[in-house]
Amino acid sequence: MASATPLRVLFPAAAAPARPPDPAVSSSLTTHRTLPPQRNHLRANLFTSPSRSPKARRTLTAAAAAAAVGGGRPTVLVTEKLGPAGLELLREFANVDCSYELTAEELRAKVSLVDALVVRSATRVTREVFEAARGRLRVVGRAGVGIDNVDLQAATEAGCLVVNAPTANTVAAAEHAVALLAAMARNVAQADASLKAGKWQRSKFIGVSLVGKTLAVMGFGKVGSEVARRAKGLGMDIIAHDPYAPVDRARAIGVDLVSFDEAISTADFISLHMPLTPSTEKIFDDETFAKMKQGVRIVNVARGGVVDEDALLRALDNGTVAQAALDVFTEEPPPKDSKLVHHENVTVTPHLGASTTEAQEGVAVEIAEAVIGALRGDLAATAVNAPMVPNEVLSELSPYVILAEKLGRLVVQVVSGGSGIKRVKVVYSSARDPDDLDTRILRAMVIKGIIEPISSAFINIVNADYVAKQRGLQITEERIWLDGSPEVPLDSIQVHLANVESKFAGALSDAGDIRVEGKVNDGTPHLILVGSFNVDVSLEGNLLLCCQVDQPGIIGKVGSILGNMNVNVNFMSVGRTAPGKEAIMAIGVDEEPEKESPQIDRRNTVCCGVCLS
Numbered sequence: 001m002a003s004a005t006p007l008r009v010l011f012p013a014a015a016a017p018a019r020p021p022d023p024a025v026s027s028s029l030t031t032h033r034t035l036p037p038q039r040n041h042l043r044a045n046l047f048t049s050p051s052r053s054p055k056a057r058r059t060l061t062a063a064a065a066a067a068a069v070g071g072g073r074p075t076v077l078v079t080e081k082l083g084p085a086g087l088e089l090l091r092e093f094a095n096v097d098c099s100y101e102l103t104a105e106e107l108r109a110k111v112s113l114v115d116a117l118v119v120r121s122a123t124r125v126t127r128e129v130f131e132a133a134r135g136r137l138r139v140v141g142r143a144g145v146g147i148d149n150v151d152l153q154a155a156t157e158a159g160c161l162v163v164n165a166p167t168a169n170t171v172a173a174a175e176h177a178v179a180l181l182a183a184m185a186r187n188v189a190q191a192d193a194s195l196k197a198g199k200w201q202r203s204k205f206i207g208v209s210l211v212g213k214t215l216a217v218m219g220f221g222k223v224g225s226e227v228a229r230r231a232k233g234l235g236m237d238i239i240a241h242d243p244y245a246p247v248d249r250a251r252a253i254g255v256d257l258v259s260f261d262e263a264i265s266t267a268d269f270i271s272l273h274m275p276l277t278p279s280t281e282k283i284f285d286d287e288t289f290a291k292m293k294q295g296v297r298i299v300n301v302a303r304g305g306v307v308d309e310d311a312l313l314r315a316l317d318n319g320t321v322a323q324a325a326l327d328v329f330t331e332e333p334p335p336k337d338s339k340l341v342h343h344e345n346v347t348v349t350p351h352l353g354a355s356t357t358e359a360q361e362g363v364a365v366e367i368a369e370a371v372i373g374a375l376r377g378d379l380a381a382t383a384v385n386a387p388m389v390p391n392e393v394l395s396e397l398s399p400y401v402i403l404a405e406k407l408g409r410l411v412v413q414v415v416s417g418g419s420g421i422k423r424v425k426v427v428y429s430s431a432r433d434p435d436d437l438d439t440r441i442l443r444a445m446v447i448k449g450i451i452e453p454i455s456s457a458f459i460n461i462v463n464a465d466y467v468a469k470q471r472g473l474q475i476t477e478e479r480i481w482l483d484g485s486p487e488v489p490l491d492s493i494q495v496h497l498a499n500v501e502s503k504f505a506g507a508l509s510d511a512g513d514i515r516v517e518g519k520v521n522d523g524t525p526h527l528i529l530v531g532s533f534n535v536d537v538s539l540e541g542n543l544l545l546c547c548q549v550d551q552p553g554i555i556g557k558v559g560s561i562l563g564n565m566n567v568n569v570n571f572m573s574v575g576r577t578a579p580g581k582e583a584i585m586a587i588g589v590d591e592e593p594e595k596e597s598p599q600i601d602r603r604n605t606v607c608c609g610v611c612l613s
């Protein structure tokens with residue numbers, strides 16, 4: 001098994017490395033600026049926040065930015081009330097700016113000064129906010145479940161991690177749904193208001209019973225399933241609709257999963273628990289209300305936007321919907337003169353689903369821990385726009401993560417010609433069952449390794465796939481199943497570039513692709529194949545690749561040329577097709593040779609050298 005060191009991925013400990021200018025993929029790469037052979041550096045950069053503005057990047061590396069705002073500590077902006085325990089945790093780690101009820105303009109002005117932003121449902125974290133952050137904002141923490149107020153696409157493009165607190169308010173939301181269900185059925189709110197207005201209207205507020213009635217739970221996730229459990233205890237029959245919920249989980253608590261139409265047409269009560277997404281927006285419209293049982297009662301503690309509120313009003317007015325209980329609204333707060341809010345058959349609460357002391361404490365701690373973890377560089381388990389990879393998987397993959405980036409960096413440096421890189425194939429050789437090998441991070445790191453040296457983009461695990469797509473890079477992955485120990489996650493990683501020319505003839509495989517392969521030996525990344533040549537050389541530090549015709553004296557010749565340049569060779573590996581035929585040398589060097597130096601013999605004995613980091 002690989003080392004159990006947790007993989008730190010987000011917050012660079014040091015300033016980001018100087019970027020080369022933005023050459024075309026095909027530009028000459030005879031020698032390449034090397035980066036220090038620092039593993040931590042690579043780890044830190046796995047999740048380094050990108051910036052669209054090179055200037056912002058130069059001036060706002062994490063360490064520099066944190067230092068600029070106070071003693072090297074990051075700064076967290078909290079824009080909505082957060083439980084004290086969570087704030088306390090944040091304050092132990094960061095400077096915390098609690099600024100509530102900011103206008104959009106005020107938020108944009110503040111966001112470029114902070115490393116993390118913590119919000120609830122009222123703060124709209126739009127594309128403009130990410131743009132205004134100019135690359136500094138690394139994490140948005142949503143203290144709650146719904147992330148419909150955060151522009152996830154813009155966050156991803158900006159390489160900003162979004163984390164939420166998905167579990168701590170589940171029970172509170174479920175309890176609120178049940179409270180609204182019962183209150184609606186028994187007219188509690190209306191009767192309360194009437195009595196307080198000096199009236200005694202017992203016959204007006206005759207309710208309906210819950211026992212024996214059918215409740216359709218729309219969205220059988222965390223809250224939906226807890227509502228189902230509780231409603232069962234009230235003697236209701238529960239059906240649920242959720243296209244993605246496992247049937248077994250529903251069955252285990254005695255709930256049948258049914259189609260959308262069956263759910264809405266058979267239920268006496270309907271409780272909404274799906275997220276607001278483009279596909280659920282206004283899913284309850286005139287057409288769906290028309291399919292419901294006459295006199296149905298509806299509870300919504302999910303999101304106002306899943307209901308077409310005008311259509312609901314019409315359905316209430318024409319009696320299709322007898323009553324509704326709403327905690328959430330399309331616009332929050334809803335307009336003061338909202339007909340829906342003032343409808344006599346509607347019970348409303350101002351988005352209180354998560355508002356219990358217990359839930360708010362839990363959510364605050366959950367989000368504080370997620371944000372701190374992300375700022376420290378841990379991949380958050382509650383990441384919304386990045387692969388959620390459990391810590392043990394990350395630990396185990398950590399040396400391969402470094403290998404993947406190194407191979408990406410290496411392969412791009414042997415490209416030449418004007419066509420640019422279009423197709424990348426990553427091949428994983430492993431004895432593991434494919435389902436037990438999560439390669440998303442590895443793919444992201446290959447992309448990072450390929451794109452960063454040839455562009456001004458900063459790639460991290462959040463935006464790797466997005467940036468690759470933007471640049472027209474087609475990434476495919478393949479597995480080679482090996483008969484070995486599944487204890488070791490991977491035997492090797494190959495990176496192939498198709499349809500490109502190489503300035504290093506030795507890097508071309510028989511199929512004409514540029515191909516490199518590496519593996520992890522004793523925790524360090526090693527290059528084991530270049531083109532068709534087997535080599536074995538560490539990928540830590542600088543690497544010089546030379547193509548030659550196998551003949552006596554070459555190794556000594558190269559060694560002495562490097563010696564004359566004061567470049568120390570730390571090891572060397574020669575791969576050849578056959579004695580006296582083509583060969584390559586992979587040479588680990590302590591210093592970076594002068595730019596043109598690897599072109600050491602023009603009579604084609606050593607035809608080309610490529611210096612890599």
Ligand SMILES: NC(=O)c1ccc[n+]([C@@H]2O[C@H](COP(=O)([O-])OP(=O)(O)OC[C@H]3O[C@@H](n4cnc5c(N)ncnc54)[C@H](O)[C@@H]3O)[C@@H](O)[C@H]2O)c1
Nearest residue numbers: 146173219220221222223242244273274275301302353354
């Ligand atoms: N009112 C509040 O204060 C409050 C509190 C907590 C959660 N919420 C909201 O409740 C909703 C559910 O939260 P959760 O924690 O249970 O989330 P969840 O992700 O655990 O569950 C959502 C479920 O909806 C399902 N779903 C997705 N699309 C669907 C569709 N078209 N039809 C039916 N089901 C669909 C998903 O498969 C998932 O099982 C979210 O919108 C969340 O924002 C509101």
Ligand SMILES: O=C(O)[C@H](O)COP(=O)(O)O
Nearest residue numbers: 120121143144145146354
């Ligand atoms: O999605 C959620 O978690 C709830 O809607 C709670 O939102 P809030 O944090 O604004 O109360």
